[in-house]
Amino acid sequence: MRALVKVGVIVVGGLALRRFLLPSGRHGPWQRAPLMRREPRWHVVTVNPARDELTPDSPLPEPLAGLGDAVDVQIRRAPADRGIELAVRLRDGAQSPVTAGARRLAGRDPNQAIRAALREAKQLLETGEVLHPDSPPTTQTTAVNKPLQMATRQGRREGRL
Amino acid sequence: MKALLWQGVNDLSVDEVPDPTMRNEQDAIIRVRKTATCGSDLHLLGGYNPFMERGDVLGHEFLGEVVEVGPQVRKHKVGDRVVVCSFVSCGRCWYCQQQQYSLCDNGNTNPAITENVWGFAPGGCYGYSHALGGFAGSHAEYIRVPYADQGAFTVPDGVSDERALFASDAAPTGWMGADLGGVKAGDVVAVWGAGGVGQMAARAAVLLGAERVIIIDRFANRLQMAEKYLGVEALNYQTQDVGGELLERSGGRGPDVCIEAVGMESHSTGPQYLYDQVKQQLRLESDRPIAAREAIYHCRKGGSVFLLGVFANLVDKFPLGALMNKGLTLRGAQQHGHRYIPMLLERMARGDLVTEHLATHTMPLDEAPQGYNMFKNKLDGCVRAVFEPAR
Numbered sequence: 001m002r003a004l005v006k007v008g009v010i011v012v013g014g015l016a017l018r019r020f021l022l023p024s025g026r027h028g029p030w031q032r033a034p035l036m037r038r039e040p041r042w043h044v045v046t047v048n049p050a051r052d053e054l055t056p057d058s059p060l061p062e063p064l065a066g067l068g069d070a071v072d073v074q075i076r077r078a079p080a081d082r083g084i085e086l087a088v089r090l091r092d093g094a095q096s097p098v099t100a101g102a103r104r105l106a107g108r109d110p111n112q113a114i115r116a117a118l119r120e121a122k123q124l125l126e127t128g129e130v131l132h133p134d135s136p137p138t139t140q141t142t143a144v145n146k147p148l149q150m151a152t153r154q155g156r157r158e159g160r161l
Numbered sequence: 162m163k164a165l166l167w168q169g170v171n172d173l174s175v176d177e178v179p180d181p182t183m184r185n186e187q188d189a190i191i192r193v194r195k196t197a198t199c200g201s202d203l204h205l206l207g208g209y210n211p212f213m214e215r216g217d218v219l220g221h222e223f224l225g226e227v228v229e230v231g232p233q234v235r236k237h238k239v240g241d242r243v244v245v246c247s248f249v250s251c252g253r254c255w256y257c258q259q260q261q262y263s264l265c266d267n268g269n270t271n272p273a274i275t276e277n278v279w280g281f282a283p284g285g286c287y288g289y290s291h292a293l294g295g296f297a298g299s300h301a302e303y304i305r306v307p308y309a310d311q312g313a314f315t316v317p318d319g320v321s322d323e324r325a326l327f328a329s330d331a332a333p334t335g336w337m338g339a340d341l342g343g344v345k346a347g348d349v350v351a352v353w354g355a356g357g358v359g360q361m362a363a364r365a366a367v368l369l370g371a372e373r374v375i376i377i378d379r380f381a382n383r384l385q386m387a388e389k390y391l392g393v394e395a396l397n398y399q400t401q402d403v404g405g406e407l408l409e410r411s412g413g414r415g416p417d418v419c420i421e422a423v424g425m426e427s428h429s430t431g432p433q434y435l436y437d438q439v440k441q442q443l444r445l446e447s448d449r450p451i452a453a454r455e456a457i458y459h460c461r462k463g464g465s466v467f468l469l470g471v472f473a474n475l476v477d478k479f480p481l482g483a484l485m486n487k488g489l490t491l492r493g494a495q496q497h498g499h500r501y502i503p504m505l506l507e508r509m510a511r512g513d514l515v516t517e518h519l520a521t522h523t524m525p526l527d528e529a530p531q532g533y534n535m536f537k538n539k540l541d542g543c544v545r546a547v548f549e550p551a552r
Contacts, residue, residue, distance in 0.1 A: 048255040082255055123267050127251045128233070129185050131307055133270040134297050138164065138178040139216035148214060152291050155271030159282070 040090040042074070043111070043161055045118045048083040049125045055084075061124055063117040064088065070110060086121065088114050112157035119156045163550065164218045164301035165529040170208035173530040178218065181297060181305035186233035189309035191225040191245065195326045196299040197520065198222075198536045198546045200356050201471040204425055205290060206533060209447065209473060212274060212292040220300030220548075221247035221287040222330035224322055227313070228303070236310045242322075243313040244506070245306055246498035247330040249285035249294060252311035263495035268308070269294045278474060283495060300529055302550040314502045319510045326547065327357065327516035328505045333498035334469055335361025336505060338420040339369050341492055342467035346370035351407055351416035351459065353452040355383035355395070357519045357545050358469055359422035364391045366418070368513060373410060377403060379428065382542040390518050399430055407459050415461030424470025427451035433478075440477055450476040457483050457491070468493030519545045525552040 047054060056075045059065070064073060067088070074087040090110055095103070103109040120130045133155075141149060151158075164178045181190055199222050204210055206219075227241040237243065250257050250265035257265050268284030269275070274292045275282040285307075288298020297304060306313055316325040335358050344350055350366040352359050355378035366374045374393040378384050384395035396406050407416055425448035428434060437449035456466050457480050466489055484491060508514040521544045524532050532546035 046255065048253065048258065119272070122254075123251075126253045127187070127267055127308070129187060131251075131267060131270055132184040133295055134181060134305055135184060136179040136182070137216070138166065138218050138297055139214040142215050145214040148212060148291060151274065152271050152295060155273050158273035159276035160280070161272075161276070 039093065040111075042087045042089045043114050043118055044085055044087040045122045045161065046078050046083050046085050047122045047125050054086075054125060061121040063120040063124070067113065067117055071114065086118060088118060090114070107154065107157070112154065115159065115161045116156045118161060162302040163526055164297070165220065165526065165533075165548070166215075167205060167213050167217045167219055168215055171206060173206070173219070173533055175527050175529055178216070178297075178301070181301075181303050183229065183231055184305065185307055186231040187308050187310065188231045189227050189234055189237055189306045189313060190229040191223075191243065191304050191306055191313070192228045193223050193225040193299050193301060193304055193550050194242075195225075195322050195523075196220045196223040196301075196526075196548050196550070197326055197329075197331075197357075198533060198548075199330060200354075200358065201289075201424065202533075203537055204471060204473065206537065207426070209425060210290045210292070212290040214291065217288070217290070217295075218298040218301050219288045220298035221289055222326065223287075223299035223304065224316065224326045224329060225299075225304070227309075230309065234309045237313055237315070241313075242316045244316055244325045244328045244502065245287075245299075245304075246312045246314070246333070246496075246502060247286055247289075248312070248495060248498060249287065249296060249307050250311060250499060251284075251308050252499065257311075257499070260497055260500040261494070262497040262499040264497075271295055286495070300526065300548055300550075302526070311499060314506060317506055317510045320506060321517070323517040323520060324509050324515065325506065327361070327519055328502050328509065330496060330498065331357035331519065331545075332361045332505050332509075332514065332516060333501040334358045334496040335363070335422070336365040336501045337494065337496050337498075338362040338422065338467045338469040339365035339371075339418070340501075341494065342418045342420055343465045343490070344369045344371050344418050347372050348417040349411040349414070350374045350418045350420065351456070352376045352393075352420045352422055353456055354378060354422035354424075354470065355380065355387050356422065359420075360387050360391055360519065361514075361516070362420045362422055362469060363387060363393045364514060366420070367392055368508070371418075375407065375410060375416070380539060383544060386518055386544065390515060403455065404459055411461070415459055415464065417461055417464050419456035419460040419464065419466045420469060421453045421456045421466065422469045423452035425449060425472050427453075427470070429455075437477070446477040447474040448472045448476045450479065454478070454480055457489060460487070460489055462487045463489070465490045465492070467491075471495075520547040521545060523547045523549065526550040 224244045249268035250262040251267040254266040265284030272282035285294030429451045440446045535543040
């Protein structure tokens with residue numbers, strides 16, 4: 001029985017690690033991860049600007065401008081009056097899954113900065129400000145909720161974007 | 162300030178926490194006058210949502226008075242009596258402009274969790290876990306309201322606190338189920354669940370012109386309440402044959418629109434209840450979808466089913482065959498309250514929509530843990546417990 005439990009733990013752990021290390025993206029938890037790509041993928045949001053503040057020739061909004069030369073940026077009109085598509089990707093080639101996973105765990109994956117910058121740029125263009133979470137918090141840190149607190153600290157830097 | 166805190170599964174306390182602060186220029190701070198329990202809070206209380214932290218403030222249905230506004234707030238001033246939509250929505254993204262406010266792109270400060278679990282992130286919600294933004298809830302003396310011009314609505318002078326309170330969540334949620342479910346004149350409408358949201362959905366169906374509205378529950382007091390205050394018919398599934406009654410009352414066609422207002426902790430009398438309980442407790446499914454299954458089964462061919470009850474993730478034995486072969490339309494949503502609240506307040510002022518009867522037990526915030534016990538266990542005929550922090 002013990003051996004069975006051990007095998008179960010190893011299998012589940014391995015699957016979790018595989019899921020974490022392989023690139024996140026358009027696949028859901030029940031689908032196979034896509035094949036490795038040589039080029040980094042585009043992160044894209046569609047913005048519904050309050051005014052005509054964003055055109056393909058516009059200067060980049062501040063959170064994106066802060067990413068500097070490390071990224072390629074595309075701005076294009078979305079179909080059917082859905083606004084403007086803002087697309088960003090790393091200029092350098094894709095990292096190995098192990099390197100990317102390690103940097104992601106340490107909070108130093110440049111894709112995390114891209115996600116946060118895109119989300120903040122969208123909010124600034126649509127609402128004029130970046131929505132902040134409540135503070136000071138009313139919650140306590142416990143052994144049980146530490147992983148959740150770690151996850152929420154990365155709230156805008158992670159996800160499928 | 163005092164607040165009702167989630168301390169763990171089925172463990173609540175009233176304790177002191179820091180006062181909320183203005184975090185954005187479009188924020189307002191509200192002194193809470195009334196705040197209601199909601200059936201969906203019970204999913205948090207029971208531990209069915211894993212994204213709660215010890216010390217989270219519960220509550221998302223509330224009414225109060227503005228005590229502070231940010232420099233970008235234009236519609237409200239200190240002293241305004243407002244009811245606040247339970248969802249946090251910016252009002253300016255594409256989804257908000259399509260009036261799908263609960264799908265707001267900008268209202269959730271923590272989109273990563275729900276993007277991974279559901280594919281995309283809906284907006285934020287007060288007091289509804291860190292998956293929906295981690296905003297502190299309304300069971301407190303004060304609450305921060307982001308995007309105050311969008312989500313706070315001034316209550317007309319002729320509408321009492323007791324009535325307007327339910328314009329925050331129960332009434333717009335119910336109205337949305339009937340509206341987006343496509344209720345029209347001459348329809349037969351069946352509503353599963355005679356709690357606050359189910360009653361409001363049934364009343365909305367009446368006001369939208371349905372010929373017959375039938376509400377289904379197991380608690381006699383709730384069914385009597387619905388007959389008395391809403392002008393609808395009642396079915397008790399513990400003592401009556403729901404399928405037979407629905408056929409008989411709809412000319413053998415089945416209801417045109419079926420609204421599910423129960424959610425992930427559904428009950429029933431048959432063996433499926435035991436089956437779903439076991440699977441849920443073993444975490445082999447997260448939700449018990451019994452009322453949703455029944456709504457799909459009993460709906461007429463080509464009819465419409467709308468899910469108002471809150472579901473978290475995965476269900477088992479979902480009748481896709483019935484859905485597909487009968488050509489049903491299935492929809493669901495968290496409430497797009499911003500779309501309906503001004504109209505609902507007008508109807509409340511005219512007396513078309515009454516809600517006070519839902520608040521069966523009103524008490525000070527200090528008694529909130531006992532209030533939740535009554536609400537959860539349906540003690541003393543409790544339909545909704547309402548807390549008054551200033552009392």
